[in-house]
Amino acid sequence: MDTKVAIITGSGSGIGRAIALKFAGAGYAVVINDVVRAAGESVLSEIQKEKGKGLFVLADVSDVSQVRSMFEEAKKSWGRVDVLVNNAGVPGAFSLIVDMPDDTWQKTISIHLNGTFYCLREAAKLMMVAGFGRIINIASIAGILGTVGSGEYGAAKAGIINLTRTAAKELGPYHITVNAIAPGMVATPTNLKLKEKGSPFIEIAEKGTPTGRMTSPEEIAELVLLISSEAAGNMNGQVIRLDGGAAIEMSMDQFMRDFLVKKSPFIKSFRGD
Numbered sequence: 536m537d538t539k540v541a542i543i544t545g546s547g548s549g550i551g552r553a554i555a556l557k558f559a560g561a562g563y564a565v566v567i568n569d570v571v572r573a574a575g576e577s578v579l580s581e582i583q584k585e586k587g588k589g590l591f592v593l594a595d596v597s598d599v600s601q602v603r604s605m606f607e608e609a610k611k612s613w614g615r616v617d618v619l620v621n622n623a624g625v626p627g628a629f630s631l632i633v634d635m636p637d638d639t640w641q642k643t644i645s646i647h648l649n650g651t652f653y654c655l656r657e658a659a660k661l662m663m664v665a666g667f668g669r670i671i672n673i674a675s676i677a678g679i680l681g682t683v684g685s686g687e688y689g690a691a692k693a694g695i696i697n698l699t700r701t702a703a704k705e706l707g708p709y710h711i712t713v714n715a716i717a718p719g720m721v722a723t724p725t726n727l728k729l730k731e732k733g734s735p736f737i738e739i740a741e742k743g744t745p746t747g748r749m750t751s752p753e754e755i756a757e758l759v760l761l762i763s764s765e766a767a768g769n770m771n772g773q774v775i776r777l778d779g780g781a782a783i784e785m786s787m788d789q790f791m792r793d794f795l796v797k798k799s800p801f802i803k804s805f806r807g808d
């Protein structure tokens with residue numbers, strides 16, 4: 536088949552859904568994967584309504600045999616895999632390390648880190664034979680900064696970031712690039728609902744972000760598509776923060792900004808204060 540094929544894990548909702556729709560719109564045949572059948576099938580029908588090409592595969596990325604079957608199915612249906620986006624995930628458990636049960640730790644590590652590894656390994660084998668590939672791992676700024684109450688989530692994302700760099704070194708010679716995107720808070724339906732309810736969690740996150748807002752799932756999808764292009768062939772092993780600058784914010788920044796903005800003659804002049 537001439538059409539390029541992209542596998543997007545966890546694409547039944549949120550960021551993964553936006554990536555799947557973006558790729559289908561750009562002419563890719565898209566493998567939609569999720570553990571929730573209804574969610575995956577609904578994204579598939581959205582794609583088909585717009586005359587896009589799609590295939591839904593029910594698979595748990597933390598189960599190596601289900602991952603192997605998913606790649607087999609993609610290969611059998613379309614004969615190639617050009618892009619893999621490791622996006623499937625669950626949120627952090629909101630538990631201090633001292634309170635964290637073993638199974639919380641293991642579940643998150645298993646879905647995020649094992650899942651990314653299993654999918655990356657299968658994709659790499661197909662892509663090495665084909666001599667082309669783009670792998671994009673959805674990490675998080677939590678994997679760079681650490682985050683109170685999500686120790687297992689941050690550790691899994693940090694593992695994904697390191698795996699990205701190693702894979703980039705191992706696969707680069709085969710014209711396969713491996714990059715990660717580290718979003719800050721994203722305006723997914725779940726987070727938008729929290730915002731609507733006036734959640735202090737979202738308010739604080741937006742206040743601590745220089746651009747003052749969450750990133751949209753579509754903005755992430757746009758970046759994933761760009762990294763997947765032929766033109767991005769020498770971008771490899773990068774961890775791109777897409778967070779409105781949140782990860783460079785220090786606790787004093789907000790205070791200093793408010794203080795200095797109030798005093799600034801220039802800002803006073805253009806605001807007409």
Ligand SMILES: NC(=O)c1ccc[n+]([C@@H]2O[C@H](COP(=O)([O-])OP(=O)(O)OC[C@H]3O[C@@H](n4cnc5c(N)ncnc54)[C@H](O)[C@@H]3O)[C@@H](O)[C@H]2O)c1
Pocket residue numbers: 544545546547548549550551568569570571574594595596597621622623624625626646650673674675676717718719720721722723725726
């Ligand atoms: N939402 C944010 O603010 C944010 C910020 C940074 C990073 N991320 C990351 O982005 C990715 C997507 O998050 P989202 O906010 O869109 O979440 P979401 O819950 O809307 O979507 C995640 C999807 O993954 C699926 N999934 C869960 N476990 C799976 C498994 N084992 N196998 C296959 N599919 C599975 C879920 O059913 C769901 O449809 C995650 O990796 C998340 O950690 C999200």
